[in-house]
Amino acid sequence: MSTENIRIAIQKSGRLSEDSLKLFKECGIKFEAHGSKLRSVSSNFPIEFLFLRDDDIPGYVEDGVADLGVIGLNVLMEQKRKVEIVKELGFSKCRLSLAIPRNEVYTDLSYFNGKSIATSYPNLTDSFLKANGVKAETHEISGSVEIAPSIGLADGICDIVSTGGTLLSNGLKEVAEVFQSQAVLISNKQLSKSKKDLLDKIIFRIDAVQKGQNAKYVVLNASEENIPKIIALLPGMRSPSVVPLAEKGWFSLHSVISENDFWEIIESLRVAGAEGILVLPIEKMIL
Ligand code: PRT
Numbered sequence: 001m002s003t004e005n006i007r008i009a010i011q012k013s014g015r016l017s018e019d020s021l022k023l024f025k026e027c028g029i030k031f032e033a034h035g036s037k038l039r040s041v042s043s044n045f046p047i048e049f050l051f052l053r054d055d056d057i058p059g060y061v062e063d064g065v066a067d068l069g070v071i072g073l074n075v076l077m078e079q080k081r082k083v084e085i086v087k088e089l090g091f092s093k094c095r096l097s098l099a100i101p102r103n104e105v106y107t108d109l110s111y112f113n114g115k116s117i118a119t120s121y122p123n124l125t126d127s128f129l130k131a132n133g134v135k136a137e138t139h140e141i142s143g144s145v146e147i148a149p150s151i152g153l154a155d156g157i158c159d160i161v162s163t164g165g166t167l168l169s170n171g172l173k174e175v176a177e178v179f180q181s182q183a184v185l186i187s188n189k190q191l192s193k194s195k196k197d198l199l200d201k202i203i204f205r206i207d208a209v210q211k212g213q214n215a216k217y218v219v220l221n222a223s224e225e226n227i228p229k230i231i232a233l234l235p236g237m238r239s240p241s242v243v244p245l246a247e248k249g250w251f252s253l254h255s256v257i258s259e260n261d262f263w264e265i266i267e268s269l270r271v272a273g274a275e276g277i278l279v280l281p282i283e284k285m286i287l
């Protein structure tokens with residue numbers, strides 16, 4: 001049996017770290033991740049974790065120092081590294097946006113013609129401006145981009161926004177979205193056959209975790225005459241299980257539905273006679 005470990009780089013500490021660790025733990029991969037550790041080998045899966053600064057991850061994966069990595073799409077696209085994007089991971093969602101001082105009158109993107117824009121993402125910003133026919137000057141700065149307009153360093157900024165709180169507290173307003181980002185799993189372009197097989201196993205587990213996150217296990221009680229109406233409302237995996245209760249004429253109905261669907265149909269379920277509705281999380285789901 002091959003003992004070659006697959007190596008994955010994840011962020012040591014920052015906005016990607018916690019969810020990255022959680023994802024691999026939910027995939028049943030055991031490993032230690034202490035603050036000071038730079039490397040950790042799993043005790044139950046042939047995988048080795050490297051804990052790095054996020055900016056270094058795409059380069060390490062491109063060079064093959066790491067086989068896989070978890071990185072924000074914003075950083076990956078800015079760096080233009082030659083790696084494979086294997087999977088969107090659905091966490092660390094944010095957007096790269098253009099913002100200007102709150103009291104400025106904004107019309108459309110032509111506002112930025114002849115203006116200066118401070119950003120840590122010069123490549124993404126420039127290609128967006130170019131695609132939209134705007135001639136502005138971008139100034140690359142590495143941190144505290146949001147203070148640039150107030151100190152006279154630039155007319156506007158192009159920075160990562162999540163809640164919008166940082167822009168607000170710096171007297172800025174978001175005027176255009178440049179790029180939408182989330183964490184992605186990336187891979188080196190030339191994985192060996194044995195590492196590809198390991199990656200397939202990891203993807204299979206991530207899929208099961210992700211499907212489980214969106215789905216809920218719903219249990220409800222209903223009397224016999226209401227069962228057909230309720231079944232018609234439930235979009236379950238197949239048809240729901242109907243289990244008789246001790247009380248004659250009553251049944252328990254079990255089904256799997258997506259959380260969004262559930263909130264849409266809850267009222268109709270109650271009107272149709274559903275009682276004692278329980279909604280349970282699903283840890284993993286394999287279809
Ligand atoms: O130390 P290291 O280099 O590893 O980390 P870092 O400081 O470079 O990155 P980190 O941990 O801050 O972010 C890692 C990744 O998280 C980013 O590349 C994005 O993909 C993603 N992400 C998600 C965010 C945010 N949300 C976010 N809100 N990255 C940064 N921010 C910052 C933003 O720069 C701005 O200063 O938060 C502020 C805005 O937040 P709101 O909520 O006030 O809008």
Ligand code: ZN
Nearest residue numbers: 053054055056
């Ligand atoms: Zn960084």
